[in-house]
Amino acid sequence: xxxxxxxxxxxxxxxxxxxxxxxxxxxxxxxxxxxxxxxxxxxxxxxxxxxxxxxxxxxxxxxxxxxxxxxxxxxxxxxxxxxxxxxxxxxxxxxxxxxxxxxxxxxxx
Amino acid sequence: xxxxxxxxxxxxxxxxxxxxxxxxxxxxxxxxxxxxxxxxxxxxxxxxxxxxxxxxxxxxxxxxxxxxxxxxxxxxxxxxxxxxxxxxxxxxxxxxxxxxxxxxxxxxx
DNA sequence: TAAGTATTTCGCAAAATTACGAAATGATTA
DNA sequence: TAATCATTTCGTAATTTTGCGAAATACTTA
Numbered sequence: 001x002x003x004x005x006x007x008x009x010x011x012x013x014x015x016x017x018x019x020x021x022x023x024x025x026x027x028x029x030x031x032x033x034x035x036x037x038x039x040x041x042x043x044x045x046x047x048x049x050x051x052x053x054x055x056x057x058x059x060x061x062x063x064x065x066x067x068x069x070x071x072x073x074x075x076x077x078x079x080x081x082x083x084x085x086x087x088x089x090x091x092x093x094x095x096x097x098x099x100x101x102x103x104x105x106x107x108x109x
Numbered sequence: 110x111x112x113x114x115x116x117x118x119x120x121x122x123x124x125x126x127x128x129x130x131x132x133x134x135x136x137x138x139x140x141x142x143x144x145x146x147x148x149x150x151x152x153x154x155x156x157x158x159x160x161x162x163x164x165x166x167x168x169x170x171x172x173x174x175x176x177x178x179x180x181x182x183x184x185x186x187x188x189x190x191x192x193x194x195x196x197x198x199x200x201x202x203x204x205x206x207x208x209x210x211x212x213x214x215x216x217x218x
Numbered sequence: 219t220a221a222g223t224a225t226t227t228c229g230c231a232a233a234a235t236t237a238c239g240a241a242a243t244g245a246t247t248a
Numbered sequence: 249t250a251a252t253c254a255t256t257t258c259g260t261a262a263t264t265t266t267g268c269g270a271a272a273t274a275c276t277t278a
Contacts, residue, residue: 005157007133015136021127024116048114055267076224091207098200164237184245
């Protein structure tokens with residue numbers, strides 16, 4: 001007599017994306033890399049952000065693991081850029097999650 | 110010679126909202142309450158979600174604390190609804206964060 | 219090969235998150 | 249008043265997150 005559901009994949013997906021964005025430093029990095037499609041180095045970020053190198057590195061690792069950024073070796077640097085494909089998926093997922101509501105639909109008759 | 114910045118408030122705001130949405134149960138609840146503006150009781154949710162009463166209660170508390178839902182006493186129940194004002198703020202903040210990018214703007218001339 | 223640069227990984231510690239069952243709360247019904 | 253019902257709070261434990269400095273890695277230049 002249980003009506004227990006398994007939480008749907010699209011809901012889990014939003015939670016995963018949200019977790020990747022749940023720290024100010026990561027939100028800052030994503031904003032920087034996604035807007036005007038720029039790329040940057042770990043060193044650029046550590047100069048402007050109020051955390052140390054190793055902490056930053058972990059945030060980059062986390063974003064990389066979430067598929068939202070990618071690092072390209074450009075020795076002796078690593079150039080980090082947005083992962084356009086997955087960033088696009090995130091935007092689509094959030095659009096649908098946030099805006100596909102009955103209240104937002106203007107019904108024509 | 111430090112270029113260290115303080116992380117801007119709009120970035121922190123996104124991180125706070127994202128943290129509220131960083132767990133599948135909370136995403137599920139927000140989806141349920143925001144779409145078609147429905148309300149529900151803790152008991153409804155505990156029947157369908159794969160967690161216990163006390164864990165659910167904590168998630169509701171967290172969403173309430175984030176300002177995204179509100180509880181109205183309707184004894185012996187508590188009726189939970191979306192907080193429209195703050196949910197609207199969340200949607201605006203995410204829209205701006207995700208979509209105000211040069212790439213998304215079609216330039217007219 | 220040695221020294222230097224950019225970055226990550228390791229080891230650690232503090233704090234936050236998540237979940238549970240038991241007990242407490244507050245209102246209702248018998 | 250006692251029993252019941254819906255829900256929250258408490259106490260606890262396991263896990264995850266966050267951040268630091270030191271050490272390691274990897275590549276380049278002198």
